[in-house]
């Protein structure tokens with residue numbers, strides 16, 4: 538089996554990210570974002586090329602994006618309306634059909650490393666709050682250094698546009714989309730040389746979210762899903778819509794019915810739009826190593842490595 542890894546750097550309104558970054562004099566450009574997803578995909582591919590597992594490739598690819606300061610995950614995680622870093626992540630191993638989602642984290646710099654660690658240490662599926670943070674600390678994971686300039690720029694961008702008052706805590710859909718979906722979540726899917734498949738995601742959640750709000754990212758079947766012999770998918774976009782549409786389990790279900798990755802992704806997004814009116818993106822690999830990156834947002838940076846060759850995309854055509 539030829540190994541393949543595909544990553545995304547978050548679906549959403551990247552024009553707003555670039556606008557907010559420019560205002561603050563931050564060096565966050567389309568070229569750097571494309572460079573970031575390519576670097577992440579190459580990191581995942583190196584694991585696979587050295588005989589490593591799909592789960593470890595997904596972890597390393599996501600850790601690169603979490604550490605880059607370019608994406609809404611890890612060090613540059615979006616801030617809540619209360620100005621806090623509150624991160625979610627999840628990973629699924631298609632071989633064991635087990636998943637771990639970690640949620641509402643403040644401590645680790647790399648939430649995906651906590652999810653990966655817990656995959657080998659527990660049979661629980663979801664762990665959250667200060668208890669999960671404590672585990673990250675006890676296992677000696679690197680500590681998050683607090684709000685990053687990218688996150689602060691996006692926070693201020695949102696605050697200028699928010700109608701102040703309780704409304705920001707109401708989960709108002711239009712407000713969430715206007716302020717929140719501005720380059721969201723990172724994710725990866727991989728198939729290794731033994732045909733094992735894995736998928737994972739990591740996020741700071743929606744920009745200016747209600748503190749305590751949890752999106753799709755820690756939830757298997759919503760933010761990520763993987764089954765050996767079928768395929769894997771990782772989602773990005775408005776978490777409320779992805780959760781209500783069970784997007785990644787739906788897309789993997791379409792692969793099981795025999796659809797190609799591109800058609801499975803498109804059908805999943807059609808259903809999500811019909812059910813929720815929301816926008817999202819999804820990256821997919823099937824058990825033959827065929828892949829797709831599909832989205833109905835303005836943009837979704839993505840990169841794939843197959844046969845050692847890297848390919849990338851950004852804007853909706």
Ligand code: GLY
Nearest residue numbers: 742743752774776
């Ligand atoms: N897709 C990430 C979130 O909504 O939190």
